[in-house]
Amino acid sequence: MxxxxxxxxxxxxxxxxxxxxxxxxxxxxxxxxxxxxxxxxxxxxxxxxxxxxxxxxxxxxxxxxxxxxxxxxxxxxxxxxxxxxxxxxxxxxxxxxxxxxxxxxxxxxxxxxxxxxxxxxxxxxxxxxxxxYCCRRSGAQEGDKVCITGVPGRAQAALDGRAEYSRFLLTPEPQVSAGQKIARAGASSMMDVSDGIVISLYDIADAAGVGIVLDESAFPLFEDSGYAKTCFLFGGGDFGLLFTASDAVLEQLDTEYTVIGQVVAGDSVRMGDEVLPRKGYAHVWGA
Missing domain, CATH: 3.30.1330.10 (PurM-like, N-terminal domain)
Incomplete structure (x- = not known):
């Protein structure tokens, strides 16, 4: 469990x-x-x-x-x-x-x-x-864009032995200023991704009763490789902020972010036609 x-x-x-x-x-x-x-x-x-x-x-x-x-x-x-x-x-x-x-x-x-x-x-x-301005997980609405701050995956890479990314793992920086700007601009939902992108997307989708479709070509990866994509989607330890917002909100948002998908009707997180597994960092008890 x-x-x-x-x-x-x-x-x-x-x-x-x-x-x-x-x-x-x-x-x-x-x-x-x-x-x-x-x-x-x-x-x-x-x-x-x-x-x-x-x-x-x-x-x-x-x-x-x-x-x-x-x-x-x-x-x-x-x-x-x-x-x-x-x-x-x-x-x-x-x-x-x-x-x-x-x-x-x-x-x-x-x-x-x-x-x-x-x-x-x-x-x-x-x-x-x-x-x-208080942001919660549960406000995502169909048509909202799905966005991320930073470049998730580097902490997982450091955990896997990539020493050049060790600072992202050992002294992570909570995105306090970005969170304030995102909330005040009117984001519909927000959470951090310390447990991983995909599992956090499911948290947001479940809380709002929606689905999410990701645009693989838009992912901000630390390098152009399948390994970096896996770290981005499922790696833990990063402190980026995952949020949803309308186009009107994004037009006035004064912080760096990347649009990686869209909120849609449904109950899954998909990348193209592939339904992604609910996988990320978790404490586990038992076998």
Whole structure:
């Protein structure tokens, strides 16, 4: 069982709306929304082998800020809880965490430390966004264009041993500024692609009850190869923003992006006549 299926099993307890996005949203009553997200990372399953403690701290904060970015919010505070196998690892880990938070406009405001058999981090981030601009996964409409920021696939290539792309894997950069511009322009849906493009497209399509058709010729690949296309579609670890928007919105959008497809009637993600598998990064339990 993977994490998406496991999450579905508790939706009757928590609620469909509360589990439909990477961020929880709390209206503040003044036209603004407080958004929050939590992530857990383990050394043996989530941090690439050979990472420094500084890089682990940076990544721990970055993954959560990327969720905040996908709503269009401005990050404000981050809480960091760390389980440590050796106490001397705390300072360089926190130096990375603080550096990432401050780089993207947030402050580490507290957390917790404990002993653990491996380095494990739980980060919770908060952000503020005007309610009218708060982006969710569920708003895609037929006729919208499907767009991506950046060049997804490079983090997966680094994980596969391509050292020239290692910075995209080890110190990823949440797209905070781009997320704000996309949301304020009026995008109909948005999420980050840390789990992979295709599986994220299915999340957007399922949330809106639509289908998506991709234009293979438009993919922004890091090199012209079948390998790069596979990394682009199914690789994890990238922090680009996947969003849908009308032509009118795109005409006024002042950030770099690539149109890679269109929202259509249906319930699948296709590339030409090929229905793409629901495949991407996932935690898996059992055989």
């Amino acid at each position: 993977d994490d998406r299926k496991l999450l579905a099993s508790i939706r009757t307890l928590i609620g469909e709306e509360e589990t439909a996005d990477d961020c929880a949203a709390f209206p503040l009553g003044d036209g603004r929304v407080l958004v929050s997200s939590t992530d857990m990372l383990h050394e043996t399953t989530d941090f690439p082998q050979g990472m420094t403690e500084f890089e682990m701290g940076w990544m721990s904060v970055a993954v959560t800020l990327s969720d905040i970015a996908s709503t269009g919010a401005s990050p404000s505070q981050v809480l960091v809880a760390v389980g440590l196998d050796r106490p001397e690892r705390l300072l360089p880990f926190m130096e990375g965490a603080v550096s990432c938070a401050e780089t993207f406009g947030a402050k580490v405001a507290g957390g917790d430390i404990d002993s653990h058999q491996e380095l494990t981090a739980v980060t919770t981030a908060f952000g503020i966004v005007e309610e009218r």
